[in-house]
Amino acid sequence: MEKILIIAGPTAVGKTALSIELAKQYDGEIVSGDSMQVYRGLDIGTAKVTTEEQQGISHHLIDVRNFDERFSVADFVQLSSALITDIHARHKLPIIAGGTGFYLSALVDGLTLGGDEYDQDEAIRVKWRNYLQDFGEQELWNQLAAVDAPAAQKIPVSNSRRIIRALEVYERTGQRFSDQTQAKTPQYDALIVGLTTERSLLYERINQRVDLMIKAGLIDEAYELYERGGFEFQSGRGIGYKEFAGYFEGHQSLKEAVEKIKLDSRHYAKRQLTWFRNKMTVNWFDLIQNPEQKADIEGLIAGWL
Missing domain, CATH: 3.40.50.300 (P-loop containing nucleotide triphosphate hydrolases)
Incomplete structure (x- = not known):
């Protein structure tokens, strides 16, 4: 090695x-x-x-x-x-x-590249940040729960940064954040x-x-x-x-x-x-x-x- x-x-x-x-x-x-x-x-x-x-x-x-x-x-x-x-x-x-x-x-x-710290597309990130500003933490969390319930169960409503990361991964790759391996x-x-x-x-x-x-x-x-x-x-x-x-x-x-x-x-x-x-x-x-x-x-x- x-x-x-x-x-x-x-x-x-x-x-x-x-x-x-x-x-x-x-x-x-x-x-x-x-x-x-x-x-x-x-x-x-x-x-x-x-x-x-x-x-x-x-x-x-x-x-x-x-x-x-x-x-x-x-x-x-x-x-x-x-x-x-x-x-x-x-x-x-x-x-x-x-x-x-x-x-x-x-x-x-x-x-595995593509996890929660991967450099996501900025347009997707901005979209979810704007959604957070317009509708609040709970509605942002609800969006994640709708597409990736296992991930939502592990991420507190208050952790909007990680919620946005999970939504980015799902939108960019089509795979659930909870299925990503590190x-x-x-x-x-x-x-x-x-x-x-x-x-x-x-x-x-x-x-x-x-x-x-x-x-x-x-x-x-x-x-x-x-x-x-x-x-x-x-x-x-x-x-x-x-x-x-x-x-x-x-x-x-x-x-x-x-x-x-x-x-x-x-x-x-x-x-x-x-x-x-x-x-x-x-x-x-x-x-x-x-x-x-x-x-x-x-x-x-x-x-x-």
Whole structure:
């Protein structure tokens, strides 16, 4: 079974720097596990690694899509699997670096694509969100109960997000959500190194990172995407871009847009941590407060290799 090293965790904890350091140390190549860094031109808002920062290490799955193209978890699994095989054929270590939890789970565990976290068609999602706004939670739940009673029995009326996911799956695939399987069949010998830190410190780092993005030209980058109609596509719905829509349209201040980016980024970091802790077997380290744990990471990798 092919080995892959995964550097996971929430945003702003140093995954990029560690992955490059380990790639240099263990003769590795890096495959981005981030769902937004695939888009050309979206550099600042996605914290895309620069050529200088790459330090000569090969990076993959960066700048492989135009802003108006979709990139799904199925695309990620297909492309990254081919890359892993190719990297191994050159006797190097594949290192997956990034924070999109479902992408990593789908790759490692061979999940059935099409379950509740699959990237559904946006038109279907919007339709059910509008239905929720017009008719309320109970009527939304009734719609699910009519087409998939077993799923409805397991999902509380108040969990509208999951209800919408179930309705999306049914409408897109014609199969009941309750019949979808997410059986895990490990595809790789994966070692997962997770980076994290104390919550208040993490949030402070996220806020600082957003401020640095603004200084680096994020507003101009987002406006260029907006002007090209990118906010109508998957690329424009990423954190760091979508929050500017109100500002560009003249009914929100720049300060409000920036604060919304910080808030959404903090919420995303919290969801990332929840995913990794509940869905994957992760070896956690805090290199921000305990940089000496780098030696523990090296020892863990050495034993695994």
